[in-house]
Amino acid sequence: MKIGKATRAAAVALAVLALLPILASCSHEHVFTEWQTDEKTHSRSCTAGRCDVTEAGEHTFDAGTVTKEAEVGAPGVMTYTCTVCGYSYTAEIPEKQGIVLNEFEEFDTHTPLQKKYLADSVDSVNKYAEGVLEQSTQGTPVFKWALSGVPEDTELLKYTLYLSPNEDFEGAKTYSSRYFEYDRSRGFDFLIKTRYYWKVTANLRAADGSEFTLESKVSSFMTLDGPRTLDVDGVANFRDLGGKECEGGVIRQNLIFRCGRLNPNYSKTPSITSSGKKKLVELGIRAEIDFRGSVNDAGLYQNGFKADGSEPMTSWGGDQIRYYLCPAVYHDTILSDAEGKKMVKDTFAILADPDNYPLIFHCSIGTDRTGVIAFLIECVCGVDYEVMARDYLFSNFANIGSKRTYERFTTVMAPVRAASGSTYREKATNYLTKIGVPLEQIESVREILVEKN
Numbered sequence: 001m002k003i004g005k006a007t008r009a010a011a012v013a014l015a016v017l018a019l020l021p022i023l024a025s026c027s028h029e030h031v032f033t034e035w036q037t038d039e040k041t042h043s044r045s046c047t048a049g050r051c052d053v054t055e056a057g058e059h060t061f062d063a064g065t066v067t068k069e070a071e072v073g074a075p076g077v078m079t080y081t082c083t084v085c086g087y088s089y090t091a092e093i094p095e096k097q098g099i100v101l102n103e104f105e106e107f108d109t110h111t112p113l114q115k116k117y118l119a120d121s122v123d124s125v126n127k128y129a130e131g132v133l134e135q136s137t138q139g140t141p142v143f144k145w146a147l148s149g150v151p152e153d154t155e156l157l158k159y160t161l162y163l164s165p166n167e168d169f170e171g172a173k174t175y176s177s178r179y180f181e182y183d184r185s186r187g188f189d190f191l192i193k194t195r196y197y198w199k200v201t202a203n204l205r206a207a208d209g210s211e212f213t214l215e216s217k218v219s220s221f222m223t224l225d226g227p228r229t230l231d232v233d234g235v236a237n238f239r240d241l242g243g244k245e246c247e248g249g250v251i252r253q254n255l256i257f258r259c260g261r262l263n264p265n266y267s268k269t270p271s272i273t274s275s276g277k278k279k280l281v282e283l284g285i286r287a288e289i290d291f292r293g294s295v296n297d298a299g300l301y302q303n304g305f306k307a308d309g310s311e312p313m314t315s316w317g318g319d320q321i322r323y324y325l326c327p328a329v330y331h332d333t334i335l336s337d338a339e340g341k342k343m344v345k346d347t348f349a350i351l352a353d354p355d356n357y358p359l360i361f362h363c364s365i366g367t368d369r370t371g372v373i374a375f376l377i378e379c380v381c382g383v384d385y386e387v388m389a390r391d392y393l394f395s396n397f398a399n400i401g402s403k404r405t406y407e408r409f410t411t412v413m414a415p416v417r418a419a420s421g422s423t424y425r426e427k428a429t430n431y432l433t434k435i436g437v438p439l440e441q442i443e444s445v446r447e448i449l450v451e452k453n
């Protein structure tokens with residue numbers, strides 16, 4: 001049968017008529033089901049009586065709300081919500097452009113081997129080092145970072161790492177790298193118990209050829225306690241006496257250093273390299289005390305100069321450094337023999353002059369004569385006995401040719417231990433005044449070196 005237009009219209013009319021009784025009874029507030037949703041649509045129907053009104057349609061999303069801000073290193077979240085049904089979906093906001101630092105809170109400037117000794121008893125050093133390998137330099141951190149939000153077709157020109165004990169990076173040291181990290185095996189020369197600040201910049205070239213720079217935030221870390229070693233190229237066993245806690249304060253860092261020789265015995269060829277000399281200039285060294293003493297058959301001091309005083313002696317660290325020779329031949333009895341006592345007395349006269357700082361003092365390998373003088377200085381400042389013993393024994397981590405033991409330390413320092421006084425500061429003061437060091441010189445040394453609490 002053919003259904004014409006009229007027939008179809010009649011069918012629609014019939015359907016409407018059939019609905020009429022229901023619509024008539026629908027003078028109510030619809031009670032809708034929850035919205036049924038999928039990704040594109042929403043729908044709900046009335047549950048009242050026989051009412052079967054249904055609302056349906058496609059979502060109409062709002063302009064979106066930031067529910068999590070994008071950061072450098074972390075994408076954000078944007079949430080879009082249907083204004084009709086409340087259905088929502090989220091989209092990622094790309095991470096911000098920048099540099100993410102691999103942060104760390106603290107750094108121990110000592111190598112794993114040095115740390116083992118420092119955690120063990122004071123007299124156990126020879127379990128770890130016997131003075132036949134050069135192991136005295138600092139351990140160093142690995143600075144790491146990552147780029148964030150930078151398109152893949154961006155070209156890296158270079159990274160620069162800034163490192164400084166000053167928060168404003170004044171006088172910062174900078175290191176360039178082509179990689180996402182800076183791993184330098186030596187030469188940071190960190191101060192101990194000091195907060196360091198670091199940041200990284202990246203010089204980049206975009207796909208369109210334009211160059212731009214990104215800069216990380218500033219991160220910081222604390223260095224830990226312990227003997228402070230430095231890396232001065234060509235000089236062994238280089239340590240700062242500073243950073244040690246003492247009676248009423250702490251010994252200032254970067255002011256007085258002990259080390260091995262700057263040139264070989266009986267030779268005028270320097271062993272300190274040009275980079276080592278540059279480091280001495282950076283440290284601002286103003287004076288060098290050399291304890292090497294004996295005269296060889298050719299009439300030369302161990303430092304290579306003529307012992308008859310016919311030529312002026314200058315420092316291997318440079319002409320601007322005042323060079324003092326306080327010669328003595330080493331014996332375990334150096335603190336009680338005449339030559340040794342003269343060495344100590346002459347040295348304290350130099351140490352008492354504030355114009356001589358920053359200062360380095362050394363013998364040949366920076367262990368015995370140097371260790372004795374370091375001990376006396378630390379005593380005068382009021383450093384704890386065990387800390388002084390560890391400083392002396394730490395020379396075992398340098399290539400000094402053979403080991404030093406705790407027993408040797410106690411033997412060599414016996415004249416000070418035997419002096420009257422209840423503390424090593426008193427004992428050393430009594431020992432020094434007895435051999436002829438004026439009290440005001442001893443007090444001057446303490447005044448110069450100790451930063452009071």
Ligand SMILES: [Zn+2]
Pocket residue numbers: 026028029030031046047048051052053
């Ligand atoms: Zn209804």
Ligand SMILES: [Zn+2]
Pocket residue numbers: 041042058059060082083084085086087
């Ligand atoms: Zn919707």
